[in-house]
Amino acid sequence: MDTSAEPARPEIAAAGGIPWRYEGDQLLLAVVHRPRYDDWSFPKGKLEVGETPLLAAVREVGEETGLTVRVGRRLSSQTYRSGEADKVVDYWSMAVDQAGGDFAAGDSGGFAVNGEVDALDWLSPEDAVRRLSYDDDAGLVVDLQSRPLCPVRLLLVRHAKAGVSESWEGHDEDRPLDAEGRLEAADVAALLGLFTPRQLFVGGPLRCWQTLGPTAEAMALPLQALPALSAEGYFAAPQAARDAVRALLRTEGADVVVSQGGVIAELVAWLCRDDAPLTGVSPRRRQELPPERKGSVWAVSADDDGTVVGADYYPPQR
Template sequence: MKSEEGRIRAAGAVLWRRAPDGPRVALVHRPRYDDWSFPKGKVDAGEHVLGAALREVVEETGIAVRLGRRLPSITYLKDGRPKQVDYWSATPIDAEAVFVPNEEVDRLEWLPVAEAVERLSYERDAQVLREFAAGPLTTRPVVILRHALAGRKSDWRDDDALRPLDDRGRAQARALAALLGVFGRLRPVSSATARCVETLLPYALASGGEVTTDRAFTVGRTDAGRAGSRLVELACDGADPLVVCTHGEIVGDLIAELCRKFGEPVPDDPSLRKGGFWVAHLAVDDDGTSGVAALERHWAPPS
């Protein structure tokens, strides 16, 4: 996918698994270039970067994965044009999954981080790996989602809590089902309004979960303090990863409270367009949740 400036977009992952003496990182060998790198590839036209990262790892390794925390992007010139590669950490869904050689990648090796740094063909990739090694291995995603498009409030004559998604909003909800799925199975918690529940419904059906409504996230039934406290409570309860669908009036307060809880700088603009979402990757250690390891914002088309 190209931007207006002609930038080439690509996505990939630092795929890792546990070993008794520390993590092992997957490096792939591409016979076309005779180099060692991470699984990655170009973002297709109209494809979301999250979906591209997941797809490229599967295509190059044959291993299905879930994405973890966001890692630094790298930018370099490719045939005279700027190329940006966005990276995430990733873990295999099946611990016993094995590499499947293909036309693009003929070898995969699981290496300790220090050996992988030496094996990588490009210093820019080594920098990404050092950033991976410097951060927490285990993170838990907390997703703050603004409901999808639901038409204009002024055009709805019934109780606003019953206002449903419009056609574009339903398309966004279907797209969100796939995007949220890249982070594994999330607990769907929603405002008690139709448009928020409908936004999460395709994801819940796809993942086998059930949408739980909570008035703490319901516009007209809550306030910033109550909503923020409830989010922190759910994020720190030690249960499964979380997605909370709520309203534009609340999303900024939620991300700000989560950041303040863990000493993370609050984004200058924490707002979201309809169908947009923040992902806070919370570091998890033996004592529980210890901080925000990474924070990223995405949009679901069309928004």
Template sequence: MATPEQARTAAAIPGGTPDIVAAGTLCWRIDKGKLEVLLIHRPRYQDWSWPKGKLDPGETTPECAVRETSEEIGLRVQLGLPLPSIRYAVAAGSKVVHYWAAHAGRSTAVPDGKEADGIRWCSPETARGMLSNPSDIEPLEALVDAHTRNDLLTWPLLVVRHAKAQPRSSWSRAEGERPLAATGRRQAVAVSRLLQAWAPERILSSPWVRCVQTVSPYVTKHNAKLKLVDALTESDAARRPGRARSAVEKAFDKRKSVAVCTHRPVLPLVFGVLRTHMTAQLAALLPTDDPYLSPGEAVICQVSSTNHGRIVSVEQYRAYDD
């Protein structure tokens, strides 16, 4: 059974639901002022390609892309710009591969010897001639185009709706103390796995229990900095919406990866701020209808590192829910 995230992805690609879903990365770096990308040689197929592989059960495509890159070439990457997905025929039917740009920096890639027995850093021009699958050129062209616009180097800003909480009707104490339900606690673990794909260094969260419980598995595992922001609570945002907007606006100031965890009624204020940082075309991708996001669902924006405050991509994923 496809995850909700997979189902949305498949619906967005002509041709219906694919038989095989895979994900991977185009790792890149700047060497002596020139853009280089990383190709891998796959002994099984005797071809040159990008690091990629099929989804494991209970895995979203972003998680798969990071895992496969780590397994095949030993790089633990954080996802950057989403790149065009490609679709092609295989023996089992149709296959879709979802790609992201991934800045490798000074990290060293080492092929695992099984899935990849060789690697090569090369210019985009050389990569075009080496790629065995012609459709692999499309995400490369998008990466080069982003580099030309000075928008390839980015940092992520994530917006997360807290996981499923206990029903209001069964809670008699203070609203801020209402915790996650049992399914919500499982969702919080899945949210942690999803966030790892972008590895936010900071978490801005409503101090209400259900939000803190949603981000705690990630904060604990990755030693992220957690800041509790009263302006992101339902009650404070309703009384003083300007404070909630200001808290989101300040998330841009440090120009470092950050996730914001809040409540359904606060999401329109959050998205309203994000819209001021992006084109109308991208703004159309943000949720507009209540409930905006499902519990445990996230919107991921990539913000240009060179064009301060400009959001250059929007994605939406739901953590795997059993």
């Protein structure tokens, strides 16, 4: 009897999104037709070299649909056989930018026939399920509607690497990012830009300011001090810090807060204390001990009243 294990198949990484918008009270989803496969699906594609799944998802949705989107919460992933490999596709909810007002009747929102897609239709969730060619895609519609369609309103960032505190001879408040931390700060800027942040707040020492420096430059936004969310401020007066976070959750747009170890994990645990789901975290991880690696980001989704409906963890890329 041959007991040798079957070799693992290679994996192909891909990513995509479900673009959605409202027409009056009717939720509409964008589904695309690919002539190469003669199928209807949601826009997606393979990752390019050095690309993260979320960066790839936004790029693919833009290339295939021409839509400008605002990234929402992470959806379930799909795995299926593709030739001799397993293809793993990560998906996100993506609200379509309707800053110019509602679409005109029959308007596809900037779509033009391209090398991958020759048609885009806006359909109700029920009609989308009937149109989609694959059962897994229909499952994504169920996932999308399983929680309120709330935007990401808060992005919590743990500062990037800043060397070893024991080897720093100056005041700890002045300890700067190291070479790896500066690379992580650039990665953070690329990630945060996908959420179109509105304000950038810094709670903490120099390394926190430097972590958001590339984001501030790329987005042309000022960095604002928020002492209540520094480690010193938070642990001295946690209720005041939580009140500040609560106020941010009730505003329009996504606000960014960068702080130190302990603060980010405490805030995520408090925000999701009523069992709001966490994604990007091992299922074996206790809800009250969320991860907070240096250079990581938590994207928190909430409704207009500031009630949190979920949080997605984005670990550092390096």
